[in-house]
Amino acid sequence: MVNKEEVLIVGGGIVGLATALRVMQSQPETRLTLIEKEASVAQHQTGHNSGVIHSGLYYKPGSLKALNCRAGYQQMLDFCREQSIPHEICGKIVVATSSTELLGLEELHRRGIANGLTGLRFLQPAEIREIEPHCSGLRGLFVPQTGIVDYGAVARKYAELLAELGANIVLGETVIDIQRQGDQVEVIGGSRTWVGRVAVVCAGLQSDRLARKSEPDLPLRILPFRGEYFQFTASAPKLVNHLIYPVPDPAFPFLGVHFTRMVGGGIECGPNAVFAFGREAYKKTDFNLRDLSESLTWPGFRKVVTKYFRTGLGEYHRSLSKQAFVKALQKLIPEIQAQHLEPGGAGVRAQACDRQGNLLDDFYIREDGNIIHVCNAPSPAATASLAIGKTISDKVLSLLN
Ligand SMILES: Cc1cc2nc3c(=O)[nH]c(=O)nc-3n(C[C@H](O)[C@H](O)[C@H](O)COP(=O)(O)OP(=O)(O)OC[C@H]3O[C@@H](n4cnc5c(N)ncnc54)[C@H](O)[C@@H]3O)c2cc1C
Secondary structure (H helix, E strand, O other), X not given: OEEEOOEEEEXXXXXXXXXXXXXXXXXXXXXXXXXXXXOOOOOOHHHXXXXXXXXXXXXXXXXXXXXXXXXHHHHHHHHHHHOOOOEEOOOEEEEEOOHHHHHHHHHHHHHHHHOOOOOOEEEOHHHHHHHOOOOOOOEEEEEOOOEEEOHHHHHHHHHHHHHHOOOEEEOOOOEEEEEEEOOEEEEEEOOXXXXXXXXXXXXXXXXXXXXXXXXXXXXXXXXXXEEEEEEEOOOOOOOOOOEEEEOOOOOOOOOOOEEEEOOOOOEEEEOOOEEOOOOOOOOOOOOOHHHHHHHHOOHHHHHHHHHOHHHHHHHHHHHHOHHHHHHHHHOOOOOOOHHHEEEEEEEEEEEEEEOOOOEOOOOEEEEEOOEEEEEEOOOOOOOOHHHHHHHHHHHHHHHHO
């Protein structure tokens, strides 16, 4: 059976859903179907993250991350307010614990200002302790805009609004092929086929595989990096009020293990960043032969291993040893002890890597005629989802009209 539509979206994560929502809000008469392989939306990165509404502090001024995070931040707040989704702007502190990190903290401050943040404030050790009494560091940076939310709840609300606007959401259908047929696009699922005028692929951890269907020489692969969390036990002393971040390693695309208060209660510590042996390998023992061999045979992978060998070993050590994980956390909160923590959840980041072993830092949207592929949408893509969705929706509507 062939189903005819105008717009076909693959992936029911926050980026696919936001894109669909922006299309339907701009042009409500559009016939749109979104196809998701899982039984419900938000089952991968969108449902397994830190839940932080990022302010736009970290990103290179002018980058897609910076522009979409700043615009998406405000859109996310407006959306949560309009839809009564629990969220909180609690602010965060970034804390330098060594002299080299002091330079990194200054660079963050410069970037924050260049990205239009106001109210950033350097903190002396005593001021750090006024905000977070158990935190120690040489200098801190207070970022008032940062907030917390449950992105799974946000994505489910996008899906609910899409259904009200008349979009069709198909769950439990894995897209196995995408092909251009004349000026139409054929999206082939396990049990049915759709034909549309434009297709947008927002498949997160599987995005490169679907991009290679229409572009076999795609110069990228997705490498999966698992992020593991611990959480404070119910009986642990209250050592953290809000959000405490380290100064990130500028050579590594992840933010470093941090303390995050969750909007539903509880404090999480993490995530680390270990190369995962499968794209959906949420547990240390999960393994997928196809995923692993595709990563290992990608020329860029070997270069990543060489480039990040020491950092990667440290991440594995902290993954396998709770004591090592706790030691990393003690840099920020010296009083924290292993018995205060129990294992929490985990998420797997979809990180695009090129042939030269560069981990793509910025968002990457690849346009291939009437097929648009979101090839790299790491953090802060959840915060930025409505802005990314608007950018892609504008491209979709210009192809349709
Ligand atoms: C550990 C971790 C912490 C993070 N913390 C934050 C944070 O605090 N703040 C922030 O803004 N961002 C954060 N992020 C990033 C954020 O979660 C992601 O950028 C965002 O969720 C990406 O959304 P997505 O829709 O692109 O991908 P996903 O949520 O992974 O969605 C992709 C969807 O495509 C579906 N799919 C894949 N293949 C197919 C197929 N063949 N057919 C049909 N469907 C398919 C999948 O099932 C999935 O539902 C974090 C990410 C991780 C992993």
